[in-house]
Amino acid sequence: SDHQAFTLENLKALTNQLNDYSYAYHVKDEPLVPDAEYDRCYRELQKIEVKHPEWIQPDSPTQRVGEKPDNGFSSVLHTVPMLSLDNAFDNDSMVDFDERIQKLSGKASITYCCEPKLDGLAISLRYEDGHLVRGLTRGDGLTGEDITSNIKTIYSVPLKLRTETPPPVLEVRGEIYMPKAGFEKLNQIAAEKGEKAFVNPRNAAAGSLRQLDPKVTAARPLVLCAYSIGYAEGWSQPDSHYDGLLQLSEWGFKVNDLMSRVEGVQGCLDYFAQLSEQRDGLSYDIDGIVYKVDSIAQQKQLGFVARAPRWAIARKFPAQEEVTQ
Numbered sequence: 001s002d003h004q005a006f007t008l009e010n011l012k013a014l015t016n017q018l019n020d021y022s023y024a025y026h027v028k029d030e031p032l033v034p035d036a037e038y039d040r041c042y043r044e045l046q047k048i049e050v051k052h053p054e055w056i057q058p059d060s061p062t063q064r065v066g067e068k069p070d071n072g073f074s075s076v077l078h079t080v081p082m083l084s085l086d087n088a089f090d091n092d093s094m095v096d097f098d099e100r101i102q103k104l105s106g107k108a109s110i111t112y113c114c115e116p117k118l119d120g121l122a123i124s125l126r127y128e129d130g131h132l133v134r135g136l137t138r139g140d141g142l143t144g145e146d147i148t149s150n151i152k153t154i155y156s157v158p159l160k161l162r163t164e165t166p167p168p169v170l171e172v173r174g175e176i177y178m179p180k181a182g183f184e185k186l187n188q189i190a191a192e193k194g195e196k197a198f199v200n201p202r203n204a205a206a207g208s209l210r211q212l213d214p215k216v217t218a219a220r221p222l223v224l225c226a227y228s229i230g231y232a233e234g235w236s237q238p239d240s241h242y243d244g245l246l247q248l249s250e251w252g253f254k255v256n257d258l259m260s261r262v263e264g265v266q267g268c269l270d271y272f273a274q275l276s277e278q279r280d281g282l283s284y285d286i287d288g289i290v291y292k293v294d295s296i297a298q299q300k301q302l303g304f305v306a307r308a309p310r311w312a313i314a315r316k317f318p319a320q321e322e323v324t325q
């Protein structure tokens with residue numbers, strides 16, 4: 001009923017209800033209610049928040065679009081560096097990669113986690129006691145820019161983890177991307193307004209995150225897909241990268257549904273062939289596949305060479321022919 005009393009309990013219930021609806025719609029792609037119903041609840045929450053601003057919850061959906069940061073974006077040192085990936089260019093280098101790992105880990109067969117390499121921007125999100133406190137660009141891998149105000153406008157970024165027992169500190173890495181349909185629509189609007197079109201979804205996403213005004217970012221169709229746990233305090237993560245991503249999915253993050261755990265280099269090659277077929281039909285751009293050793297213990301044992309991990313490799317597709325105008 002829309003005559004519910006203006007109580008703190010009702011405000012909290014409405015906030016949680018709206019966050020459940022938004023998680024279902026933006027993260028699981030399985031809406032629970034029609035848009036009009038979401039809108040009705042949203043307006044009801046706004047009415048209570050206007051009368052009692054002191055009750056507003058930090059994870060209220062009304063808090064996603066705030067003010068511009070006073071002095072632009074500050075630079076922040078990553079808790080754990082966001083490193084780059086070596087590239088594999090053909091099947092032989094995949095075989096070499098797998099053989100090197102077998103030798104170093106003393107295992108006859110390696111389990112890999114395969115994920116599409118989304119063509120967007122890598123970011124790092126910090127949660128303290130389950131609340132989003134900071135969002136950083138990858139930057140140069142060691143230092144990133146604080147774009148928290150823009151990150152909060154993205155519906156698939158949880159403002160609060162969906163658990164009553166969150167780790168005291170959790171840093172999640174993911175890719176911000178713009179789906180192809182959103183990109184086409186954005187360029188259609190730009191053309192109608194006589195503005196310059198974006199060259200591709202990656203550039204459009206980058207430009208949208210660089211905006212000083214969060215209201216502009218909020219109007220861009222951006223999506224976050226989580227791809228790894230960067231750092232955690234007070235929580236021992238599972239010994240499987242794949243299981244870690246399933247945990248992130250439970251906590252409210254979108255993870256890529258094409259993610260797959262495979263055995264040995266043949267499993268990796270089969271996955272690459274399969275995704276090469278599916279690529280053009282995906283609703284977002286991908287520029288390759290990321291393969292990671294699934295066991296976190298094996299990752300630690302393998303470590304890094306220079307700034308790239310020994311335990312992971314990316315393999316790119318042939319560049320797509322540019323669309324001739």
Ligand SMILES: Cc1ccc(Cn2cc(C(N)=O)ccc2=O)c(C)c1
Pocket residue numbers: 021022025026031032033034035036038039155
């Ligand atoms: C009027 C209106 C309200 C909300 C949305 C989009 N949307 C829908 C839901 C929903 N259906 O559970 C949840 C969150 C959300 O952001 C649109 C497109 C239009």
